[in-house]
Amino acid sequence: MIRVDRRSDSSSLIRVRGINKTYSRGGEKIQVLQGLNLDVDKGDFVAFMGPSGSGKTTLLNLLGGLDVPSAGSITVDGDEITHMSASKLTHWRARHVGFIFQMYNLIPVLTAYQNVELPLLLTKLSKSERRSHVETALGVVGLADRMNHYPRQLSGGQEQRVTIARAIVSDPTFLLCDEPTGDLDRKSADEIMALIDELVGKYNKTILMVTHDALVAARAHTTLHLDKGVLIEGGKSAQPVLAGGAA
Amino acid sequence: MKYSRLIFANLFRKKVRLILTVGSFAVALFLFTFLAVVKSAFSRGTELAGADRLVVINRAGLIQTIPLAYYDKILRIPGVKAVTHNNWFGGVYQDEKNFFPQFVIDMDNQRQVMTEMKIPDDQWKTFVNDRQGAIAGATLAKRFGWKVGDRIPLKNALYGPTSTWEFNLDGIYKNDHPGGDESQFWLQWKYFDESIPAGIKGLVGWYVVKLDSPDDAVRVAKAIDTEFANSSTETKTETESAFQAGFAKQLGNIELLILTIGGVVFFTLLLVTGNTMAISVRERTGELAVLKAIGFTDRFVLFFVLAESLVIALIGGLIGLGLAMLAIPVVGAALNGFLPTLILSAAMLSAGLGFAVLVGAASGLLPGLGAMRLRVVDALRRV
Numbered sequence: 001m002i003r004v005d006r007r008s009d010s011s012s013l014i015r016v017r018g019i020n021k022t023y024s025r026g027g028e029k030i031q032v033l034q035g036l037n038l039d040v041d042k043g044d045f046v047a048f049m050g051p052s053g054s055g056k057t058t059l060l061n062l063l064g065g066l067d068v069p070s071a072g073s074i075t076v077d078g079d080e081i082t083h084m085s086a087s088k089l090t091h092w093r094a095r096h097v098g099f100i101f102q103m104y105n106l107i108p109v110l111t112a113y114q115n116v117e118l119p120l121l122l123t124k125l126s127k128s129e130r131r132s133h134v135e136t137a138l139g140v141v142g143l144a145d146r147m148n149h150y151p152r153q154l155s156g157g158q159e160q161r162v163t164i165a166r167a168i169v170s171d172p173t174f175l176l177c178d179e180p181t182g183d184l185d186r187k188s189a190d191e192i193m194a195l196i197d198e199l200v201g202k203y204n205k206t207i208l209m210v211t212h213d214a215l216v217a218a219r220a221h222t223t224l225h226l227d228k229g230v231l232i233e234g235g236k237s238a239q240p241v242l243a244g245g246a247a
Numbered sequence: 248m249k250y251s252r253l254i255f256a257n258l259f260r261k262k263v264r265l266i267l268t269v270g271s272f273a274v275a276l277f278l279f280t281f282l283a284v285v286k287s288a289f290s291r292g293t294e295l296a297g298a299d300r301l302v303v304i305n306r307a308g309l310i311q312t313i314p315l316a317y318y319d320k321i322l323r324i325p326g327v328k329a330v331t332h333n334n335w336f337g338g339v340y341q342d343e344k345n346f347f348p349q350f351v352i353d354m355d356n357q358r359q360v361m362t363e364m365k366i367p368d369d370q371w372k373t374f375v376n377d378r379q380g381a382i383a384g385a386t387l388a389k390r391f392g393w394k395v396g397d398r399i400p401l402k403n404a405l406y407g408p409t410s411t412w413e414f415n416l417d418g419i420y421k422n423d424h425p426g427g428d429e430s431q432f433w434l435q436w437k438y439f440d441e442s443i444p445a446g447i448k449g450l451v452g453w454y455v456v457k458l459d460s461p462d463d464a465v466r467v468a469k470a471i472d473t474e475f476a477n478s479s480t481e482t483k484t485e486t487e488s489a490f491q492a493g494f495a496k497q498l499g500n501i502e503l504l505i506l507t508i509g510g511v512v513f514f515t516l517l518l519v520t521g522n523t524m525a526i527s528v529r530e531r532t533g534e535l536a537v538l539k540a541i542g543f544t545d546r547f548v549l550f551f552v553l554a555e556s557l558v559i560a561l562i563g564g565l566i567g568l569g570l571a572m573l574a575i576p577v578v579g580a581a582l583n584g585f586l587p588t589l590i591l592s593a594a595m596l597s598a599g600l601g602f603a604v605l606v607g608a609a610s611g612l613l614p615g616l617g618a619m620r621l622r623v624v625d626a627l628r629r630v
Contacts, residue, residue: 066540066623087544094542101627105537109256119541121249166541 012039013174013206014063019072019082021058021229031059034229035072040174045200045207047220054226056210057178059073063208064097064176065089072206077164077173094122098167102179104159106151112138113147119170137169138162140203141195159190164195175199195220254554257531265559268523272563272603273570275516279509280571280599281578284589286505290492297456298461299328300360301468302490303454306481310335312450313480321454324470326463331356332451336434338401338412340391347387349401349432351439351452360457363423370395370418378438381414384429388419390580395419399432406443426590455487513606520610524556528614535618545619552615553608560607561600568599 009089016038021032032055040046048056059065062074065081073082076096084092106115116137120130141161151159160180167175180196181189193216199205200221209220217223225232258265283559303321305311315332331422336349354375366374366382374380383393393399399414414434423431440448458467468484475482485493528535535548543551574590579589 061624064540066627089542090539090542093540099537099540101537103533105533105627107253107256107537109260110253114252114256118253118538121253122542126248128271 011041013042013044013074013077014038014040014208015075016063017073017075019062019069019074021055021062021067022070031217032229033062033069036225036229036231040206040208042206045196045205045219045221046209047217047223048208048210048211048226049214049223050226055229056226056239059226059231060176060178060208060210064099065093066183087121088189092234094170095175098170098172098175100160100163100175100177100180102182104151104156104163105184106159106162106166108151111148112143112154112165115151115162116147116165116169118166123170134168137165139163140168141200155188156229157191160184160188160192161195164192164199168199168203168205174208177209177211179211180209181211181213188204189213208239237241250554254551257527258555258558261527262330264523264527268520269563269566271516271519272560272606272612273566275512275606276564276567276599276603277570277574278512278567280568280591280595281575282505282512283595283598284571284575284591286502287592287595288589289501290522298486298488299458299464300487301456301458301464301471301484302487303456303471303482303484304452304490306472306483309453311480312447312452313454313482315449316429317475317480317482318451320474320564321456321471324467324474326459326467326470327456329356329359329457330454330460331360331457332436332454333532334439334450335405336401336403336435336454337405338403340399340401345391347390347430347432349434351436352433353436354628357433362453362457363427364420365423366418366420374417374435377415378435379413379415380417380435380438382418382420382433383416384431385419385421386429387432388416390430393419397410401432404445412442426592443545456484465548497549513602516606519609520556520559520606521613523559524552524611524614525617527555528552528618532621532626535621539621539623540627543606548621549615549619552618553611556611556615557604557607560603564600564603565608567603570594571599572596 016036017156019033019036020031021033023032036059048059050056058067058234062069063076065084069082074082075081079092079096081089082091106112107118110118113134116134117130120133123130125133135144136146138147141164143158143165146154146158146162149158151162154162160183164180181192184192194208196207197219200207207220209216209219303313303317305313312334318330318332331353333353334351336351338349339345340347358366358371370382374382381399383399387395393416395416395418397416399416400411401414402409402411412434420429420431420433448591456467456471458464465484470488471484472482535551538551539545539548575589575591
């Protein structure tokens with residue numbers, strides 16, 4: 001269950017409390033996020049929507065430990081990540097977060113198999129164990145027969161499937177998707193979303209997704225709208241609720 | 248190593264660039280090694296010079312002679328163990344390009360002073376009893392395919408009208424010191440002195456003095472020069488290593504020249520490879536950011552860039568060293584003895600490889616640090 005009102009119990013998988021994010025640009029301070037609160041439970045599928053510059057990607061970066069908030073705290077599965085050192089945060093990301101990017105961001109000189117294997121190189125798994133995990137992940141995304149293909153030999157949809165396989169291969173705590181269908185045609189986008197639905201429904205994955213596409217967002221359990229750095233609950237909630245801000 | 252595939256896959260991403268960079272390394276290492284070999288050839292005489300030997304020459308210069316009569320006076324100076332004398336012969340074997348050093352030696356004392364030059368006793372005995380006898384170094388004999396018993400004609404114009412001197416090759420010497428000179432040709436003083444015009448008889452080119460102890464070198468050198476001070480032929484005595492160094496310097500400051508060229512090679516290579524690595528890292532900013540996003544540490548990214556740079560350096564370095572190993576004997580043979588023997592030692596190969604690794608690490612360091620400091624969020628925004 002997703003809540004944006006700070007009235008959560010402590011069992012949430014992801015707890016965001018009062019986070020602010022401010023950037024300095026040319027001496028001017030720009031507040032991207034303002035006092036956000038959010039609770040996400042295991043198995044939730046949340047979509048974030050909002051106009052460009054509303055802070056969607058910034059929020060995703062903070063949740064994924066790629067950036068640190070100016071104020072506030074983020075706790076994932078009991079780990080407070082906001083005060084971790086850069087090195088500790090990197091190790092944390094390897095264990096807990098799977099990233100799915102709009103532009104796929106596969107390594108072009110590696111095959112699908114090798115791309116998916118990358119996160120496992122950071123583990124102590126043996127070569128045969130890694131192989132087993134990679135084959136399973138590629139099987140889940142329906143690309144078991146394309147594992148020796150290079151990204152340039154795959155379609156956009158297939159590349160995104162490889163990215164998803166790479167994101168799930170280490171069985172992370174949650175997945176972050178930044179416009180996962182933004183570079184795909186409608187048919188491929190539907191296939192990718194069907195796959196993401198399957199990850200949630202069949203494998204009980206927790207997914208947080210940024211999208212501009214209302215059709216894609218509609219497949220999430222909850223859609224949250226960001227506007228000028230403020231989170232507004234929407235989607236299946238009849239009345240949007242202003243999130244965070246007040247102490 | 249589980250990361251090797253990642254490193255090698257990236258290396259071969261731009262094959263033409265890889266070939267050109269590896270090629271730069273190969274050429275630079277070849278040049279570096281070749282220069283090091285030439286420098287070593289020039290300085291080898293100094294390195295191998297006997298610490299307990301002095302060389303006495305005419306104060307006016309090496310090409311001026313000294314009376315043979317000095318021999319006994321030098322021998323009487325306390326601290327002197329043995330004395331021998333040499334002359335430059337300067338003959339031509341078949342063609343002027345077949346240059347090699349020919350020395351007239353004092354048979355009675357040569358072996359007592361030049362102890363590292365080893366000749367089998369039976370060959371030495373034959374040489375001593377043969378007025379036209381000659382001894383050749385093993386390298387020299389190999390160069391011309393000579394064997395003991397061969398007749399060696401040398402044309403000479405230094406001592407009277409041009410004439411051909413005939414020699415019997417009675418022996419072949421080897422040098423005890425690894426890399427020591429084995430390219431000399433020796434002939435007998437008596438035969439030489441009898442055959443030259445009367446006006447230049449009884450004059451030697453230089454003396455080589457063996458000391459009781461290397462500690463006596465300064466005192467004995469001073470004593471010798473004092474002995475002949477204010478005479479018609481004053482002397483200049485110095486240690487053999489100083490003499491060899493001075494001899495090499497007559498050809499110019501080879502060391503400075505070689506170090507300068509080596510320095511230029513080093514910095515050019517550093518700039519070329521550093522630039523290549525910087526471009527390569529810049530092209531992959533997004534990929535490096537993804538690696539960091541999925542859990543690869545900053546240090547790993549640095550290691551990754553450095554490893555690529557080092558692999559390029561090692562491949563190029565090994566090719567360059569391989570080329571040097573093939574080319575140096577050929578170049579050495581083509582020089583026909585105009586330079587001392589060119590030897591590519593294991594130490595030089597190691598130094599070459601060390602040079603390659605140093606340049607590889609240095610050229611990968613800045614781009615690697617840049618990649619290490621890369622902020623994932625900024626880099627992903629640029630993709």
